Amino acid sequence: MHDPEIYPEPDRFYPERFIKDGKSNPDVLDPATLIFGFGRRICPGRYFADAGLFILIASVLHVFEILPPLDEHGKPIKLEHVQSHGLLSYPENFGCVVKPRSANAAALILNSLPEEQSTSEET
Numbered sequence: 613m614h615d616p617e618i619y620p621e622p623d624r625f626y627p628e629r630f631i632k633d634g635k636s637n638p639d640v641l642d643p644a645t646l647i648f649g650f651g652r653r654i655c656p657g658r659y660f661a662d663a664g665l666f667i668l669i670a671s672v673l674h675v676f677e678i679l680p681p682l683d684e685h686g687k688p689i690k691l692e693h694v695q696s697h698g699l700l701s702y703p704e705n706f707g708c709v710v711k712p713r714s715a716n717a718a719a720l721i722l723n724s725l726p727e728e729q730s731t732s733e734e735t
């Protein structure tokens with residue numbers, strides 16, 4: 613996954629590398645052919661994981677805006693992408709502002725909570 617011959621600038625956050633003319637780019641190796649293993653022991657949860665992540669990310673982006681953190685003057689702070697290296701690779705901690713996209717989105721979020729949590733603000 614970090615071979616620059618396959619993915620130029622592999623550490624750069626650059627999801628567009630997988631897209632061409634609004635569709636999946638067939639000239640770029642699909643990471644799904646690697647990340648779930650191979651052959652008889654290939655991950656049996658791969659479709660579940662893929663669908664679950666799609667639903668999770670789509671649901672979060674549908675109702676929340678995720679914005680850069682603000683400095684003491686209320687100006688957005690430019691974030692630097694720093695990726696950890698090791699067996700698991702993930703972005704290093706960073707601040708952000710997460711807020712509902714609209715009053716409708718806020719209502720959707722509150723309605724998805726268990727009853728005791730969605731009413732706790734009113735008590």
Ligand code: HEM
Binds near residue numbers: 658660661662
């Ligand atoms: C993004 C999420 C996931 C990734 C990247 C992932 C990746 C992998 C990899 C690399 C293997 C080893 C395959 C091999 O030996 O060649 C594996 C095995 C396995 N995974 Fe996943 N997996 C994910 C999610 C899941 C989920 C959600 C489940 C269950 C609901 C699951 C169940 C399993 C099981 C049971 C094995 C062992 C298969 C065997 O040894 O026969 N995985 N996974």
